Amino acid sequence: MPASFDERHPDPDDWARRLAIPREAIDLYLASDAIDLHVDSFIWNRIFRYDLARRHGRGLFGGRFYSQLDFPRIRDAHLTGATWVITTNPFRPGAGRPAAFFRNLERLRGLLSREDDFEVVRTAAEYRAARAAGRHGAFLGIQGGNALDQQLDDLDAIPDQLILRVTLVHLSTSSLGVTSSPAAGARRDEGLTPLGREYVKKLNANKIFLDLAHINRRGFFDALEVHDKSQPALVTHTGVSGVHPHWRNLDDEQLRAIADLGGTVGVMYQSSFLGKG
Incomplete structure (x- = not known):
């Protein structure tokens, strides 16, 4: 019988030593x-x-x-x-x-x-x-x-x-909305499509979380306009424009909009989105 996941703890002292962090930080993490x-x-x-x-x-x-x-x-x-x-x-x-x-x-x-x-x-x-x-x-x-x-x-x-x-849209524009990536081209200022609005409502009805990573700014707010306010919305993998401007990152107004819904924003641990500071 393989060891269970919880039985595979590292040696906390060794882990803290290798990462040069306090042992208490390892204990908190575990x-x-x-x-x-x-x-x-x-x-x-x-x-x-x-x-x-x-x-x-x-x-x-x-x-x-x-x-x-x-x-x-x-x-x-x-x-x-x-x-x-x-x-x-x-x-x-x-x-x-x-x-x-x-x-x-x-x-x-x-x-x-x-x-x-x-x-x-x-x-x-x-x-x-x-x-x-x-x-x-x-x-x-x-x-x-x-x-x-x-x-x-x-x-x-x-x-x-x-x-x-x-995640409503990804790195390319679709029938639902426009990507935040440079691939949006001339459509970068367009909002959510009519189908995209109905799609958001269907996700809400089916109790599937709406994830607004990758969508352009106008589409982001269009989606929240029709989103069921009794449900949280997510942005699962992004960064913060106020820390490091990037087309994948959210500005303060977007962050506040997710917080006001009781939602969650996940920050990517990757230098392209965090900057080098």
Whole structure:
């Protein structure tokens, strides 16, 4: 029987020594919920057969496969939970995207379920139960709502209420709205499309979190305009423009809007979005 996730604690004294931080900081971390809101490793498994179950060494540019996580390093870091995302291929014809999404959903669920100390979870209660049993709680999400934009009823077809959140748009503009990336081009000042507005309402109705990472500023506020104010909204992976201006980062007004809804903003630990100060 493999050791449970909670039994794989590092030696706290050694960990503190190597990181040059107080032992108390390690104790606090190990006693806390450490949850990554956005793990994108599955896309590399799909494209390059990146083996999530194998420990990866340093590759090009000194990163581990461009900083993607694998299961052994999840254990090393003692991440008690994460949202594992299925990223939408924007070049796939729209009619084929739903079937591709549902195939990928089953594949990702299968990869996670094969690990004895990982458990796919859907709710806070399921996450807490997984943690109490010494397992990593794996939530599932979609990056790019255009995975299921052919008809809104496709969101009803998600099995077992498996999807925690949907990132409305990604790095390309879609039928739902405009990306914040330079790829927006001449459309950078356009807002959410009519379909995008209905999509937000459908996410609300299905109790799927709305994630506004990657969307342009006007689309961000258009989405919040139609969003059910009784539900929190998320921005799972971003930065703060007041600290470091970047097209992926949020300004103070956007941060306040999420806070006013009781939502959550996840800050990426990556120098491109944090700056070098």
